[in-house]
Amino acid sequence: MLRRRMLIMLGVVLIVVLALGGYKAFSIYQQIQQFSAPKPPINVAVAVVESRAWQNRLPAIGSLKALQGVNLSLEVAGTVKALQFESGQKVKLGQPLLQLDSDVEKGLLGTAEADLGLAQVDYARGSKLVGDAAISKGEFDKLAATQKKAAATVAQLNASLAKKRILAPFSGTIGIRQVDVGDYLASGTVIATLQDLSSLYADFYVPEQMLPKLSIGQQVQVSVAAFPDESFNASISAINPKVEDATRNVLVRATLPNPDSKLLPGMFANLQVILGQDTQELVVPESTITYTLYGNSVFVITPKKDANGQPEKNAKGEPLLAVERRFVETGERRGGQVIIRKGLKVGEQVVTGGQLKLDNGTPVAISADSAAPVEQRDQPKVD
Template structure:
């Protein structure tokens, strides 16, 4: 009986060992995933000037579409399209013949009223008229003079003058043309200085102050920068966008900047600091945090593992066909800071000199083997320009 039980146990042990060896052989035969080709970048410590960036719109310090308060026939046009004019310069005259005639009539009536008042004052001295007559003559003279002033104002409206100095736009106005009240005659814009209006998120409001220097660039003049200063910060944050409006005054002596242009605005905040930087493409953003893949050598397999080298289970470092140690990508959580151009600053999670995946991380997972190919690198410029330029 004991011998029978011993035989059964021996048979079970033999079957278990055979099954174990079979499973280990199957595991060893499973093909390992091929390394994924990626490009890499080194974490660098660079001089970093924190900047706020925005897209702004250029607006004139003074700008208006000039029109007329009264209708009339254009008699004379005293300007040319695109001309620079001073404040008070005569631009357009409308036909005012009938209005001038009415003005002369009112002036004559006022002169007659003044004569009557003077004569009645002389008669009052000899008690020929009453004081009531003098009061009536005085009021009549005031009314006549008021009519003169009113008619003179009507005549003045027939002459359109520049309300401020600036540059005139293009107009199709010609002598003999009839214009209605409110019709646009020509635009007038003051170009030097010029305003740059832009918006920034409320989180950046603490770094703004009136008098801060701003730098502008426009696509019209690539490589050229324009300098200005913040002159106003809106006291209200837009409840829909949570942005605050900012206005800067920019010197424009060459009149290169024009109202309506869009501009790229940069504001330097604080002093220059050292920051760890990476290309923005190296960072993967997830709901649970920002991550990068750090490239490092794979650890050698442990003794006795399925992948151990040699029949005796001795350990050996993982290697690729070239004989070099196998590289793997390790996922690391990081905390990012401000960005500039193609670069992003790293606040926490990395050290200078570490190598991270800069492109191709969408096909990786933690521990994936990788092959580095840096023949094509993503851009890593602090002040990039459009590639077509």
Template sequence: MSVDFPVPSLRALLVPACAVFLFAGCGESAPSNGARGQAPAAVVTTAVVAPSPWQDTISALGTVKARESVEVTAKVSETVERVHFESGDEVEAGATLVTLSGRQQQAALEVAEAAAREAEQQYRRGRELVQQQLISRSQLDTQRATRDAALARVAQMRADIGDRHIRAPFAGRLGIRQVSPGALVTPGTVVATLDDLSRVYVDFPVPEVHLARLAEGLPLAATSVAWPGVEFAGEVSSIDARVDPATRAITVRGDFPNPERRLRPGMLLQVELGHASRQALVVPEIAVVQVGRETFAWRVTGEGTVERAMVRVGERRAGAVEILEGLAAGDRIVVEGTGKLRPGMAISDAAASPATGEGNGSGDGAGG
């Protein structure tokens, strides 16, 4: 006996299989397009741009000059008899530094003085004889002229002897001694240098673009590699009347007290000329990125991403820079971590702080 089983149709077989497949697939969700390939947020440090006090400064290199400076020299040709100083001595004005031999001049002075005394006696006797009408008036005039010539000769000899005493023209510090007893000196021979170091001048060039901002009495601050960590305070004492046509700069002279004699003529100083303080947008220098000719900062948008803000900078000083254009007060910028940013990248703020340009550490550098 045969039994006929019903043959299921193709439709009846496919429907349950599809249902099982769809049911199994519902247990996992397919990755969305937004999650696929999205970079993680960059961890950075940001700051808010805000106005802060800013003092314009002009920096320049200056050379120290003594208030008074001279090379002490001999006026005559003679042998050094005695040296009255040592190298580096402080001397008063008029102090004798070197005595030259002058025996011949002293003897000649004695002869001239004797001749002057004789001429004076002849003149006095002539006046008595004129009153007695024993000699003419013309003879008395001749005797007067002889007397005057003798006195002039005496004055000349005394001046000649005075030239054999080389004296300090002003008070100051002597340099290295250049002569010794017994040496023959001639006119122009340098005995030593003499500098008045109680106050010194510092001459430095300033570009003509700053000419309108220059004035006497402006404060100066100077530093020297010879005295690390020491700042010398002074003020502008004079401004040159001419601008150098070759460099387009004008020479400014600063006056610096020097009670400890630390500053010496010829030293090189870094001079900063300050002006009145003003309000400016100042940000840390590490927040400004330079790529080619482009200068920009990374500004944080409202969506938590960054964008490039092209800026124009002004003066730079001690890790801070003045922003002239491109940013406004209240903008939040990236200070540290600029080297890993790209436009539109999401960020995570590690530590927000006011953008004052002070007290910020170094970041990842200026990257593009």
């Protein structure tokens, strides 16, 4: 009886083991079938490689400078008696800006002017007397010298009084004032900055080999970080007649109007010097390029082929597509587009996004609205 019971238990265990083994084998079979089944194609957006006119430009970086700009400072020391401007105010040429205490100089000037008046009277009287031989020529010369000395003293005191005040040297916008009424200022103290913002200079460097392509009046496009969507037109106004020894670069200056005073001196500027005639270049969106240390590449749409090298088709008779990684030589980038020097042909389709999901031979399907030419899609226009 016991033996029979043990045989029954062994039979049940064997059945359970066989059932589990069969289930496991079926699961493995399903997984093998899943991995061996062809992968569904990945939907991708593409762009068409085009040949288009590309405007030749020389990129450069520089900084903006005011047409005229100075730090207003004093030549002499003194106590501030009056401030005649507000921070950020627009001032005109010759407008009074600051007055130092000048009571002592004014008092001395009054004395000097009185001495000058007396010397002039004596000189006028002496000129008559010397003609009548009433005084000697030597005495008349002393009267003339006294008059000149008195006039020089008056001129000296007037010059000292002029140094006690600051007048606007040109029309412009004055900056934030750095002093207050009652401050004692040493000579050379800066009270504010004055900038003429009606026009600006954009100074930048170019390599010496580019000199033959530059000329006075050549157009330059300027952009700044403060206004990323705007471009400002400038023209080359000066080229330095000396090449920098350390860098072998040449300093170039462009002038640009600034009627709205939007641009300020000291701004960092990106510049594009317009070099001349357009050239035909192969262009693709920059998003198609995969940049790596071992080279730049794109994924090109190609027909999927079987083991015999024949194009494969789906059940509807439509050709199946795959991607091919192709290394390319890129050129200038501008406005979201990049020039392809080598590696692509006109009319080929390249993947514009999702490259991390792709590898050589990955099956793909083109999205219905993604195969339009570059200019028909939302790509920035190349000037």
